[in-house]
Amino acid sequence: MVVVMKASAGQQEIAALVRRFEEMGLEVGVTNGIGCTILGLVGDTASLDSGKISMEPSVERVMRVQEPYKKANRKFHPEDTQIVVGNAKIGAGAFSVIAGPCSVESEEQVTGIARDAKKAGATLLRGGAFKPRTSPYSFQGMGVEGLDLLLHAKQATGLPIVSEIMSPRMVDEFEQKVDVVQVGARNMQNFDLLKEVGRMSKPILLKRGLSNSYEEWIMSAEYIMSEGNENVILCERGIRTFETYTRNTLDVSAIPAIKKMSHLPVIIDPSHAAGMSWMVEPLAMAAIAAGADGLMIEVHNDPPNAKCDGQQSLTPAQFGTLMEKVEALVALSGKELIK
Ligand code: PEP
Ligand code: MN
Numbered sequence: 498m499v500v501v502m503k504a505s506a507g508q509q510e511i512a513a514l515v516r517r518f519e520e521m522g523l524e525v526g527v528t529n530g531i532g533c534t535i536l537g538l539v540g541d542t543a544s545l546d547s548g549k550i551s552m553e554p555s556v557e558r559v560m561r562v563q564e565p566y567k568k569a570n571r572k573f574h575p576e577d578t579q580i581v582v583g584n585a586k587i588g589a590g591a592f593s594v595i596a597g598p599c600s601v602e603s604e605e606q607v608t609g610i611a612r613d614a615k616k617a618g619a620t621l622l623r624g625g626a627f628k629p630r631t632s633p634y635s636f637q638g639m640g641v642e643g644l645d646l647l648l649h650a651k652q653a654t655g656l657p658i659v660s661e662i663m664s665p666r667m668v669d670e671f672e673q674k675v676d677v678v679q680v681g682a683r684n685m686q687n688f689d690l691l692k693e694v695g696r697m698s699k700p701i702l703l704k705r706g707l708s709n710s711y712e713e714w715i716m717s718a719e720y721i722m723s724e725g726n727e728n729v730i731l732c733e734r735g736i737r738t739f740e741t742y743t744r745n746t747l748d749v750s751a752i753p754a755i756k757k758m759s760h761l762p763v764i765i766d767p768s769h770a771a772g773m774s775w776m777v778e779p780l781a782m783a784a785i786a787a788g789a790d791g792l793m794i795e796v797h798n799d800p801p802n803a804k805c806d807g808q809q810s811l812t813p814a815q816f817g818t819l820m821e822k823v824e825a826l827v828a829l830s831g832k833e834l835i836k
Contacts, residue, residue: 503556521545524540566719568719569729577762578760582700590833593620593834594618597623597624601624601638610622614796625638625805626643629684630805672698677702678701685717694726696726698726702730702732702793714731731763733770745772747780764793778822798813
């Protein structure tokens with residue numbers, strides 16, 4: 498952090514501020530320029546409140562030169578992190594595909610889709626039991642019963658389960674039943690929820706909020722990691738832009754950007770980004786080309802009659818065709834597709 502002192506700041510004021518920073522365990526480099534003094538703070542400045550420092554009467558301006566995140570920061574952890582769940586591996590050269598319905602609707606539905614998804618090469622089964630719907634009158638998910646149906650599908654196929662948690666009250670239930678706990682876009686900055694899942698033993702799939710910056714997204718991962726759970730997968734699922742043609746705009750730049758900023762794996766959900774099934778394949782291809790570590794794809798046995806997100810869901814047959822293309826492109830990208 499760099500603190501620029503006011504030209505009017507006296508030597509005593511500067512010395513007092515330097516002493517305060519040193520008492521916090523920071524090293525302070527003092528540069529006396531013409532008409533102004535600059536303090537360079539070296540050390541753990543993540544918990545310093547730059548706004549507060551800028552309120553000091555002798556301070557002109559405060560600038561952060563280091564990111565406010567530590568555990569998620571690639572600078573302090575240069576190697577890629579890999580998340581391993583069942584047969585699936587995500588990150589550090591390994592590419593896995595998560596597939597399944599937007600929401601669990603019945604045992605036959607979810608188990609049937611799980612079987613088809615596995616056959617096509619998915620290594621994780623997704624399915625929402627608690628759904629964050631825009632309208633309170635829309636289908637809200639089957640709740641705990643939905644988690645139990647996912648467990649049946651897991652028993653039938655061996656595929657580990659990914660499902661979204663919406664409330665800190667459900668942490669124990671999810672700890673027992675779910676293999677990867679999804680925090681959805683709408684809860685990306687639900688800090689109480691982030692802290693709770695940060696104490697879980699299961700990997701967390703953290704979706705990017707609809708209108709959140711890369712730094713805000715990584716800071717949410719930092720919340721989870723700071724509680725002890727360092728197994729976080731970041732998932733870009735499209736953001737809000739002025740374009741209304743698609744449901745959201747897939748931010749492909751997020752892949753190289755996040756990989757530069759963080760060591761955490763990045764996967765792409767082209768289904769929620771596009772909102773249209775025909776666009777899932779080209780966006781999935783773009784994601785692989787840009788360096789993604791995995792995909793999350795919505796698959797439904799009967800999209801026109803799905804209780805949620807049918808318009809963006811692939812049929813099992815379409816998913817099978819997509820997986821052939823995924824396999825070819827992942828091989829070209831130098832990563833290993835885990836099947
Ligand atoms: C979902 O995965 O079904 C979901 C609701 O996703 P998002 O939080 O990205 O909208
Ligand atoms: Mn959905």
